[in-house]
Structures are given as structure tokens and as C-alpha cells.
Amino acid sequence: MRQDLVPNIHLFKVASPNVAKKAQAGQFVVIRVDERGERIPLTIADWDREEGSITIVFMEVGTTTYRLALLGAGDFIADFIGPLGIPSHIKKFGTVVCVAGGFAVATIMPIARAMRMEGNRVISIMGARNKALIFWEDELRSVSDQLIVTTDDGSYARKGLVTEPLKD
Structure with missing residues (x-):
């Protein structure tokens, strides 16, 4: 497919x-x-x-x-x-944050899902340059307890770089 x-x-x-x-x-x-x-x-x-x-x-x-x-x-x-490759270290940490910009959203999907299945509270942050480049928002939301979306230009969701919500 x-x-x-x-x-x-x-x-x-x-x-x-x-x-x-x-x-x-x-x-x-x-x-x-x-x-x-x-x-x-x-x-x-x-x-x-x-x-x-x-x-x-x-x-x-x-x-x-x-x-x-x-x-x-x-x-x-x-x-x-x-x-x-060595699989990601998946265990119960408590709260974990998964961050990805651009097409790297696909790389954190299995990690976020595995962390949540292990009993963690998963906060995912995804970002892109603009709204047209956002994909898998619903998919990432489904494996996260909280999802924050950013766009560099502010055309969708929160304006700013994908790393900025980490300051909150």
C-alpha cells in the first residue's frame, strides 16, 4: 500500500x-x-x-x-x-514527552504507543513549518494522553517551533 x-x-x-x-x-x-x-x-x-x-x-x-x-x-x-538497531527503552517512567517535527512524527508513533501501553502518561508534541505539512495528528492523538501541535508560521494550532512547548 x-x-x-x-x-x-x-x-x-x-x-x-x-x-x-x-x-x-x-x-x-x-x-x-x-x-x-x-x-x-x-x-x-x-x-x-x-x-x-x-x-x-x-x-x-x-x-x-x-x-x-x-x-x-x-x-x-x-x-x-x-x-x-537497539529498540527504544520502554518501561514505566510516569510521564514521558515525545517530540517530533516534520516527517519525524512517524518515528515517535511506535514509541508513544509503547510508552502508553507500559502505563506512562504520554505527552506528544508535533510540529511542522505550516498546516499543509501536518500529518498523522489523529493517529498521534490516539496514542497520547495529551497532544500539542505547533506550526512555525502559526497557520494551525500553536505558533512556534516544536521545541517551544517544552518550556511550559
Whole structure:
């Protein structure tokens, strides 16, 4: 499955039962679009163990991500390796704050969800340059006890950088 979230930011759901079975919050995969391409790391934004799929969200920033964005349902990815990396340290802390700007919202989704499932109070702060670049607001709200949204230009929600609510 492929979904365009906002301009130049895309979501892919990839069938990969072995990765989905082992994925944990904070891990990533390494992909190579074709035999001549470079390998790039992408954070696992979500997974479905029963379906055997994982979700990745990426921004078009270079040749590899541009070529990846051209793929559609049923297309082949040469290499899809993972899960890799040390999972995030998930335990009961009390209150945790998850902060992400731009497309990094996808990287904190599994962490916020896991922290909440562990019994923490989760405050999430998400931001973007403007309203047109906000995505997954409802999704992040669903795994958070409180969600604060910022836009640099004030076109939506609270005006300011994503880090400014930390001062409160």
C-alpha cells in the first residue's frame, strides 16, 4: 500500500512477515530500491504482526527516496533488511514527552504507543513549518494522553517551533 501524506512525504505498507514478527519501537529497516541503488535506513513507523506488514514513512530528499516514491502496490524492493538497531527503552517512567517535527512524527508513533501501553502518561508534541505539512495528528492523538501541535508560521494550532512547548 502506498499513501501520499503531504507533499514529498509518503507512507508505504510493506509485506514482510519476518520483520513484522520481530519489530519493536525505535527500530529501523535498511532498503535498497533496486540492484544499482544505495542502501538507506528508514524507521519502522508501525507494524502488524498478524498481517505480516510494516509501515515506513519517508521524505523525498534524494535520488533513492525519489525512486522509492515512484513505486506502487506490487512493485519489488531489491533489499529489505530488518528490524535493525537497539529498540527504544520502554518501561514505566510516569510521564514521558515525545517530540517530533516534520516527517519525524512517524518515528515517535511506535514509541508513544509503547510508552502508553507500559502505563506512562504520554505527552506528544508535533510540529511542522505550516498546516499543509501536518500529518498523522489523529493517529498521534490516539496514542497520547495529551497532544500539542505547533506550526512555525502559526497557520494551525500553536505558533512556534516544536521545541517551544517544552518550556511550559
